Amino acid sequence: MEVPAKKMKKIRTGNKVAKKVKIEVDGTEKTLENLEVTNEHVAKCVDAILQLAEKNAKKHSLLSNDSKIFLQVNCIKTPKVAQLNLRLYLPHTLVGPNDEVALIVADIAKGRRQDYEKTIDHWETKFQQCGVTQIKDILPMNKIKTEYNQYEMRRKLARLYDFFLVDGRIAGHVTHCLGSTFRRFATAPVPIKLNRDNLKEEIDFGLKKVTLVIHGRGNSHNVQVATTSMSRQNIIENVIAACEQIKKKYPGEIDNIRSILIKPQIGLSVPVYYSIKNKNQVQVPIVKPKRPKAFKTVEGELSTIEGDVKVKVEPGGRVKVIKKRVLKDDTEDKETNDIEVKKEKKDTSDIKVSKKNTNDIKASKKNNNDTKASKKNMKRKIKQEKNK
Structure with missing residues (x-):
């Protein structure tokens, strides 16, 4: 060909x-x-991936028989999003008989000096009563803070277990505490609700979930959907279920997906879905992050600065000083007041000038009268001297 x-x-x-x-x-x-997702096409792709996995297992002796199978999603326009975790529910769990699962729970007694063995004993007895056997180790929050507070220890924790579950009430605190070091070497912990009556069903439901991490740094995202140790029919059902959920939950939905590929751990990938849509017909999807209820800006008065000044405090800790702006009505009133003051000053100055002028006139009249009197006196003196 x-x-x-x-x-x-x-x-x-x-x-x-x-x-x-x-x-x-x-x-x-x-x-x-366009290449659509159908049962027949997915079955052919899965057969090709299993054949590739067998050949790679023979070539690379370091690989085990239980290798991972991923779905690779390529988008048309890279979404504008900081980080988004899409939870995908699969019909069949990825946890094998030899896989180890750890559960992160909240402490019963708070404080770093408290003994966390009580928390472990409490949940072990509860799981025995409910018939839960998938959980190997229970990790209280106090143990993570005290024993896994360094880079190397968090890296070791990420490689120590195959799957992580976490109590939904402390899921956000756990991801912040473990940091990027843990996320680089392990899958994100799946939150579950431990306050439910039937814990066994809740844990089984949590172990069937996988996380598709979407970032805004590229147009390709991967998620594990199966393993080679699973049966062929289970792999096909997981792939179809994941594709249907990705088409609805992905930013921009199916219009923004260029292709979906099945990819083994080592080797070439096989396309399950492909679109030849023109990229100019697709807009860049923008996903706003979810914020907690307390994520709000707060405004208040500031007493340390003179004048009418307010302070705005943003959720990130940034502080802005806001001074009151003068409105138009205030400026008009100020202008009218200035005009009235000027008129009053002008009137008073005119009155002063008029008074000064009258005084000058009176003084000039007085001077004229004085000059006339002096002339009369001079004439009298001259006449008296002539008569003598």
């Missing part, structure tokens, strides 16, 4: 142009269209 280079044929659909791929297979020209 010879497959030449791909030829793109443009087909006009309304105002937009869609693209179809033409290839030659055994001398006949075929047009590739």
Whole structure:
């Protein structure tokens, strides 16, 4: 079979142009269209993956017979999201008979100096009464804080167990406490509700969940959906169930998915779903992070600064000082007050000027009268001297 280079044929659909791929297979020209998820196609892909896994197991002696099978999701437009954890429910659990499961629980007695053995004994007796046998070790929160507070110890904890479950009431605190070191080497702990009456069903339900971590740093995301030790029919059912949930829960849904591939632990991947949709028809999906109820900005008055000043405190700890802005009505009132003050000043200055002018007039009149009197006196003196 010879497959030449791909030829793109443009087909006009309304105002937009869609693209179809033409290839030659055994001398006949075929047009590739969207590849849908069907039972027959998934079964063929699973058979090919199992054959590849057998060949890789013979070549690489270090690989065990129980290797992982992943689903690789490639998107058309990279979503704008910090980090999103999609919980996918599978019909068949991935936990094998030799896998070890750890459960992280809250402390009964709070405080680092308290003994956490009481918490372990409490949950062990409770699991024995409910018939829970999948949990190997119970890890109280106090034990994680005291014994696994260093980089190497968290790395060792991530490789010590195959699956992690966590009480849903402390799930956010646990992920923050373990940090990125743990997430790099282990799968994210699956939260379960330990306050339910039937613990066995709740733990079985939690062990059938897998987490698809979606980040905004690339267009490819992986999630484990099966192992090679599982039966062929169970693998097919897990793959179909995961694909149906990804089409609905992925950012942008099925319109933003370019392809879904089945991938073994080592080797080539096989496409289960493929879309030839034009990327210009897809918008970039934006996912806003979920915030707790207390994640709000708080405003209040500030008494340490003079004037009408307020303070805004954001949830991240950033503080902003807000000064009161002068409104238009206040400016108009201020302008009218300034005009009235100016008028009053002008009136008082005019009154002062008029008083000054009257005083000057009176003084000039007085001076004129004085000059007239002095002239009369001079004339009298002259007449008296002549008579003598």
